[in-house]
Amino acid sequence: MIKKPKTRSMIFTLYGDYIRRYGDEIWIGSLIELLEAFDHNEQAVRAAISRMSKQNWIERRKEGNKSYYSLTKQGIKRMDEAAGRIYRVEPEEWDGKWRMLHYTIPEDKRQIRDELRKELTWSGFGSSLNSVWITPNDLIPQAQDIIEKYNLEDYVHLFISKNIGPQSNEQIVRECWDLDFINQRYELFINENKERYKKDKVKIEAGEYNEKDCFVKRTLLVHYYRKSLFIDPGLPKELLPEKWAGEEAAKLFDSYYRILSKPANIFFEEVFSKGYEISEKISD
Numbered sequence: 001m002i003k004k005p006k007t008r009s010m011i012f013t014l015y016g017d018y019i020r021r022y023g024d025e026i027w028i029g030s031l032i033e034l035l036e037a038f039d040h041n042e043q044a045v046r047a048a049i050s051r052m053s054k055q056n057w058i059e060r061r062k063e064g065n066k067s068y069y070s071l072t073k074q075g076i077k078r079m080d081e082a083a084g085r086i087y088r089v090e091p092e093e094w095d096g097k098w099r100m101l102h103y104t105i106p107e108d109k110r111q112i113r114d115e116l117r118k119e120l121t122w123s124g125f126g127s128s129l130n131s132v133w134i135t136p137n138d139l140i141p142q143a144q145d146i147i148e149k150y151n152l153e154d155y156v157h158l159f160i161s162k163n164i165g166p167q168s169n170e171q172i173v174r175e176c177w178d179l180d181f182i183n184q185r186y187e188l189f190i191n192e193n194k195e196r197y198k199k200d201k202v203k204i205e206a207g208e209y210n211e212k213d214c215f216v217k218r219t220l221l222v223h224y225y226r227k228s229l230f231i232d233p234g235l236p237k238e239l240l241p242e243k244w245a246g247e248e249a250a251k252l253f254d255s256y257y258r259i260l261s262k263p264a265n266i267f268f269e270e271v272f273s274k275g276y277e278i279s280e281k282i283s284d
Contacts, residue, residue: 011052015058023070025061026069027068028069030275031049056072056075066275082229085226086222094136097136098162100132101132101134102131128172177233186249193253197252218260221260
């Protein structure tokens with residue numbers, strides 16, 4: 001049985017897949033209505049929004065007695081980075097260089113050190129040593145943003161390097177990432193969605209699903225697919241194993257997403273526009 005997604009996590013999914021395409025802002029009433037489709041009540045939505053605001057992911061704008069929430073600069077960066085991974089169909093080519101981050105953070109800043117590790121993992125860095133992190137991708141801008149966010153300029157060194165041995169690049173990859181586990185997650189996604197995609201495609205073409213049905217299916221598709229992606233560092237194709245399920249999973253996701261998109265957008269836009277229709281009536 002699939003566990004019900006947490007409210008905060010679903011809000012991130014809605015911002016990433018829908019709201020960011022409509023100016024990054026939404027009326028709280030519309031957000032509550034959208035999340036009711038996934039059995040999240042108003043109290044849970046407001047509590048999650050409050051936490052996200054305190055964490056500087058979103059900010060509030062008041063208009064009369066109405067509250068609108070938009071992504072902060074930090075939130076926009078995170079959503080754009082996530083979108084680049086979610087909607088990418090094929091792995092990128094490698095320039096042959098490794099990016100390395102080394103830190104010496106004192107024990108009295110242990111909490112920040114733990115946050116740094118989480119951020120680096122999310123961005124796609126890997127590590128075989130606690131204080132040395134590495135990636136074949138050009139993540140220097142993301143690393144610099146993280147360093148600035150936690151004021152770590154005095155404790156961190158960044159390098160761009162090339163492997164000259166004796167270990168191969170493939171060996172470095174095996175030491176830093178559990179590709180077998182990631183591959184299994186992609187295979188699980190494929191096994192759970194391959195037949196479901198075929199059946200839903202037939203039903204959509206036959207008009208058996210309404211716009212709300214497609215909105216729910218597309219949102220959950222993105223939500224669970226991104227769970228697999230966020231343990232995947234997005235390695236270049238030159239460093240991936242021969243039998244890699246990630247590319248098949250990406251193509252399946254893309255096909256499934258496309259058949260759900262148009263009706264899902266119709267439902268979202270209908271609910272989303274209510275906040276702005278209300279706003280216009282108030283200002284008249």
